[in-house]
Amino acid sequence: MTYRIALVEDDSRLQTNYAQALQREGYDVATYSSKPEAMSAFARSLPDLAILDVMLGEEMAGGFDLCQHLRSLSSVIPIIFLTARNSDLDRVSGLRLGAWDYLTKDTTTLDFLPARISALFRTVEALRSNTTENKIIQHKDLQIDEDRKEVYWKGHPISLTLTEFWILVCLARRPGHVKNHEQLMEAASVIVTNNAIAAHIRRIRDKFHDVDSDFKAIRSEYGMGYRWQP
Amino acid sequence: MRFSLRLKLALLSLLLLLFPLLGMRLNNTLKNSLITSQQETLSLTAQAVSAALTNRNDLFDREQFHGLNQDRDLYLFQLSNTIRLDGQLDDWRPELAEAEEFAREHLISSEGNYVLQSLNFRHLAGKQDKFLYALFDVQDDHVIYRSKNSLRLDRSDHLQIVIGDDKGQRKYLMTAYESGWVNGFLMPDIPIKFPVSEQRIQGVWNQTNSGYILEIRIPLELLGNKLAFTIADVDDVASRDIKALIGTSNLKEDKAPGLLLTTSTPIEEILKSLDRPYARIRIVDRNQRVRAQVGSLRTSEIPKEQEDKLSRRINELMRPLYRFFINPFLTEFKDQASQPTELDLQGIREGLAGKHSVTSYLMEDGQVEVMAAITPLYEQEQVIGAVVVEQTTNSILSLSNRLIEETISLSVIAFLFGGCILLFFAFRISARIRRLRNQAASAITPDGRILNTINKDSASDEIADLGRTLDSMLSQLQQQIEHREQMADNLEHEMRTPLAGIAASVKNLRQEQLDTNPSDRIMEYIQWVERDVQRMEELLTSIREATTLKNALLLDSMELLDLGRAVSVWLEHGWRPAFNKVDILYQAPEHEVLVNGDPVRLRQALEKLVENAVSFHAPGTPIELQLEQHDNDISLLVINQGPIIEPDMQQQIFHSMISNRAVKDKLPHLGLGLYIVRTVLDHHDGRVSVQNLSDGRTGVVFTITLPGVPNNELA
Numbered sequence: 019m020t021y022r023i024a025l026v027e028d029d030s031r032l033q034t035n036y037a038q039a040l041q042r043e044g045y046d047v048a049t050y051s052s053k054p055e056a057m058s059a060f061a062r063s064l065p066d067l068a069i070l071d072v073m074l075g076e077e078m079a080g081g082f083d084l085c086q087h088l089r090s091l092s093s094v095i096p097i098i099f100l101t102a103r104n105s106d107l108d109r110v111s112g113l114r115l116g117a118w119d120y121l122t123k124d125t126t127t128l129d130f131l132p133a134r135i136s137a138l139f140r141t142v143e144a145l146r147s148n149t150t151e152n153k154i155i156q157h158k159d160l161q162i163d164e165d166r167k168e169v170y171w172k173g174h175p176i177s178l179t180l181t182e183f184w185i186l187v188c189l190a191r192r193p194g195h196v197k198n199h200e201q202l203m204e205a206a207s208v209i210v211t212n213n214a215i216a217a218h219i220r221r222i223r224d225k226f227h228d229v230d231s232d233f234k235a236i237r238s239e240y241g242m243g244y245r246w247q248p
Numbered sequence: 249m250r251f252s253l254r255l256k257l258a259l260l261s262l263l264l265l266l267f268p269l270l271g272m273r274l275n276n277t278l279k280n281s282l283i284t285s286q287q288e289t290l291s292l293t294a295q296a297v298s299a300a301l302t303n304r305n306d307l308f309d310r311e312q313f314h315g316l317n318q319d320r321d322l323y324l325f326q327l328s329n330t331i332r333l334d335g336q337l338d339d340w341r342p343e344l345a346e347a348e349e350f351a352r353e354h355l356i357s358s359e360g361n362y363v364l365q366s367l368n369f370r371h372l373a374g375k376q377d378k379f380l381y382a383l384f385d386v387q388d389d390h391v392i393y394r395s396k397n398s399l400r401l402d403r404s405d406h407l408q409i410v411i412g413d414d415k416g417q418r419k420y421l422m423t424a425y426e427s428g429w430v431n432g433f434l435m436p437d438i439p440i441k442f443p444v445s446e447q448r449i450q451g452v453w454n455q456t457n458s459g460y461i462l463e464i465r466i467p468l469e470l471l472g473n474k475l476a477f478t479i480a481d482v483d484d485v486a487s488r489d490i491k492a493l494i495g496t497s498n499l500k501e502d503k504a505p506g507l508l509l510t511t512s513t514p515i516e517e518i519l520k521s522l523d524r525p526y527a528r529i530r531i532v533d534r535n536q537r538v539r540a541q542v543g544s545l546r547t548s549e550i551p552k553e554q555e556d557k558l559s560r561r562i563n564e565l566m567r568p569l570y571r572f573f574i575n576p577f578l579t580e581f582k583d584q585a586s587q588p589t590e591l592d593l594q595g596i597r598e599g600l601a602g603k604h605s606v607t608s609y610l611m612e613d614g615q616v617e618v619m620a621a622i623t624p625l626y627e628q629e630q631v632i633g634a635v636v637v638e639q640t641t642n643s644i645l646s647l648s649n650r651l652i653e654e655t656i657s658l659s660v661i662a663f664l665f666g667g668c669i670l671l672f673f674a675f676r677i678s679a680r681i682r683r684l685r686n687q688a689a690s691a692i693t694p695d696g697r698i699l700n701t702i703n704k705d706s707a708s709d710e711i712a713d714l715g716r717t718l719d720s721m722l723s724q725l726q727q728q729i730e731h732r733e734q735m736a737d738n739l740e741h742e743m744r745t746p747l748a749g750i751a752a753s754v755k756n757l758r759q760e761q762l763d764t765n766p767s768d769r770i771m772e773y774i775q776w777v778e779r780d781v782q783r784m785e786e787l788l789t790s791i792r793e794a795t796t797l798k799n800a801l802l803l804d805s806m807e808l809l810d811l812g813r814a815v816s817v818w819l820e821h822g823w824r825p826a827f828n829k830v831d832i833l834y835q836a837p838e839h840e841v842l843v844n845g846d847p848v849r850l851r852q853a854l855e856k857l858v859e860n861a862v863s864f865h866a867p868g869t870p871i872e873l874q875l876e877q878h879d880n881d882i883s884l885l886v887i888n889q890g891p892i893i894e895p896d897m898q899q900q901i902f903h904s905m906i907s908n909r910a911v912k913d914k915l916p917h918l919g920l921g922l923y924i925v926r927t928v929l930d931h932h933d934g935r936v937s938v939q940n941l942s943d944g945r946t947g948v949v950f951t952i953t954l955p956g957v958p959n960n961e962l963a
Contacts, residue, residue: 029745029749031749031753032745032748032749032752035749035752035753035755035756036752038756039752039755039756039759042756042759102741102744102745102748103741123744123745123748124744124747124748124751124785125747125748125750125751125778125781125782125785126751127748127751127752128751128752128755128756129755198821211789211793213793213800213848213852216804216848217800217803220803220804220805223805238807238847238848239817240809240813240814240817240818240847240851241814241818241846241847241848241849241850241851241852242817242818242821242822242851
């Protein structure tokens with residue numbers, strides 16, 4: 019079956035470029051330029067995955083509104099945010115969207131977008147299949163379901179985005195081993211600066227802190243890298 | 249030399265001292281004009297007196313202003329003390345000083361050569377009550393008393409008195425048997441008659457070591473207008489001949505005694521009727537003898553104004569100060585009880601020669617200044633005397649002094665008061681300007697950051713305006729800085745979407761081309777576009793990092809970190825591989841050097857410094873990192889040899905978008921690196937500074953200083 023992807027992006031050239039790139043990957047892409055246009059389309063039928071630009075026209079947070087609208091219609095549709103502003107990332111991450119994703123609009127977006135989309139579809143499928151033979155990483159208080167992209171710390175679920183999830187998995191697979199920035203970038207399928215990795219780590223730590231204020235398992239190694247050491 | 253505003257205003261307040269000077273000047277003018285007017289008044293008074301007396305022939309005849317002979321005339325003083333007939337001189341003071349010496353010049357006759365020791369005497373005559381008193385202090389080497397056996401009065405030392413009046417002349421003799429009471433004898437006109445005792449003429453004869461003193465008194469009613477005294481000296485007890493005669497008038501030649509002159513009651517009556525208070529009017533005859541005198545130099549009490557307590561206290565406080573400026577004068581002084589026989593004032597001779605004049609002289613050791621107007625007195629166009637009108641300048645001095653006192657008091661009060669106000673004003677203005685200066689100075693840090701604004705001054709004057717102007721300048725500057733930083737952020741954001749679009753288009757192009765077996769040239773072009781797009785993105789990313797750094801730092805978490813070890817790790821795994829053509833020297837300390845910080849940010853900051861050092865280092869020279877632990881802080885030095893930084897650039901290079909590079913290299917440089925260093929260090933309560941090397945090498949040293957971690961935090 020062909021997955022249907024809704025792409026909401028106000029910049030028409032970027033929209034067309036992304037749409038054509040995704041169509042080349044074999045997806046069915048529906049494009050919308052504004053929030054009302056996308057909303058009326060969603061009312062008719064839901065896509066299998068939505069790529070939302072955060073800023074739509076004059077609306078600084080039009081993408082967030084659309085996201086909430088979409089969530090009210092379905093709780094399982096994967097959503098990927100595209101942002102031009104780094105500062106939006108914290109807000110996206112804070113939305114607790116489940117293991118969905120966000121990407122900055124930059125020169126490497128198209129390099130990583132297909133991989134992420136397919137990863138998200140795999141997750142959707144894993145969630146649907148409901149099998150018990152999922153790949154589970156268990157280390158002390160930490161439990162990770164790699165297929166379903168689910169993370170538990172001391173029994174509490176932790177809601178991570180796809181990037182955050184991949185970084186955590188990279189660290190947790192080899193507890194005690196230092197992963198440097200480059201390794202973490204590769205694992206997360208992004209090309210970002212050291213500071214962006216640090217920001218991701220900070221967000222992951224924050225989310226663990228929310229359920230366990232004594233969480234110290236992600237250790238910094240002189241700013242060179244990080245290791246999982248509960 | 250630097251004068252503060254405060255000092256200048258304080259000095260300006262000294263100008264208030266001009267007021268007393270002006271007051272003094274005014275007072276001087278006033279005093280001079282008062283003196284002139286007093287001179288005129290006195291002069292007019294003198295002329296009025298003169299006019300009142302002029303051409304009263306009868307009066308002057310009667311009062312003996314004519315035919316005066318200074319050698320013969322006797323002048324009666326008004327005696328100030330009560331004279332007791334006791335043969336002592338004391339009670340004759342002070343007029344005693346005016347006593348006339350009688351010796352050779354007054355010799356009437358002499359047996360043989362006149363010897364001074366043989367006979368000479370001092371004589372003084374004066375009026376008191378209704379008596380004429382006369383004193384004879386006789387120097388006589390042989391005092392011969394009257395023989396008890398002889399009735400003759402003239403065979404011993406004796407005094408002859410000749411009284412002349414309208415009826416003729418009478419002659420009296422006084423002699424003594426011994427020291428003691430004596431009285432006069434009226435000598436008969438015809439020698440064969442006997443002398444008759446005249447009890448009303450009394451005296452005391454008192455022998456002294458050098459002669460004798462004879463004091464006598466004669467009732468005024470016995471006297472006429474002429475009088476002569478003659479002392480007869482007898483030296484030989486056996487022969488008892490009169491050896492010498494010395495007298496006030498030479499009766500042998502002149503036949504008549506000299507005039508008996510005294511102050512004239514009729515003239516004084518006339519003068520009194522003129523009624524000039526506070527002035528002394530004197531009439532002198534041609535021999536400068538005072539012939540009439542009324543009035544006194546004594547001024548009436550100068551009425552003191554009623555003073556309240558405050559002004560009296562001020563007055564007392566200021567008294568020492570007044571002394572420097574005022575002319576002291578005596579209000580209490582003695583009018584000379586009796587005047588010298590001759591009034592010898594400057595101008596009096598001229599007055600007698602027919603000239604008006606006004607003069608002044610000092611009395612009582614200069615404590616009293618007396619002004620005298622002198623005008624001649626005419627009788628039938630002949631000067632027969634002079635009018636002398638005198639007055640002290642006390643009233644003027646008192647007025648002048650009061651004026652000076654008030655000027656000084658008011659000036660001092662004005663000076664204190666005005667000075668205080670001026671000083672207060674000066675301090676206030678100065679304080680406000682200082683405050684403004686300090687605010688302006690602290691508003692901008694040396695490296696150009698605006699910390700705070702200037703407090704609005706509620707006043708509505710120029711200083712407040714200046715404050716407001718400075719404030720608006722600061723806010724404009726702040727806006728510009730914000731705009732500059734905001735602009736970078738906006739630029740980055742606005743460029744990101746088209747850049748992403750270009751990248752996506754190129755990506756699609758590449759994919760499309762791959763399907764159509766493209767030429768290498770086309771693939772090369774695509775590659776170039778991709779590479780340039782990537783370079784642009786790197787640029788944008790570095791701008792974004794710098795502009796969002798402050799906000800991003802707030803989200804970071806601090807941790808304890810061994811900086812010594814961390815630098816080793818960063819060097820080994822980051823900088824040496826990255827800059828493998830440059831030697832980077834670093835000696836890690838043996839002990840832990842703990843700081844509280846975000847390792848990623850500290851590494852980022854140090855990396856910028858190392859990058860900076862690498863791009864500026866002279867080829868072939870190493871870059872040195874030195875970590876030093878001090879008592880309270882930790883410093884890390886990044887040293888490279890190469891071009892130096894001008895001192896005025898040393899602060900600026902930490903601003904955003906400031907680049908000091910002379911040469912461009914292939915890496916993008918927006919002048920953000922050092923700005924990031926500074927921002928990160930600020931966030932860690934540290935600082936960064938740059939100096940040129942001073943150890944003989946050419947180059948720069950960047951110093952990062954971070955607060956140390958107190959030991960108690962380690963636990």
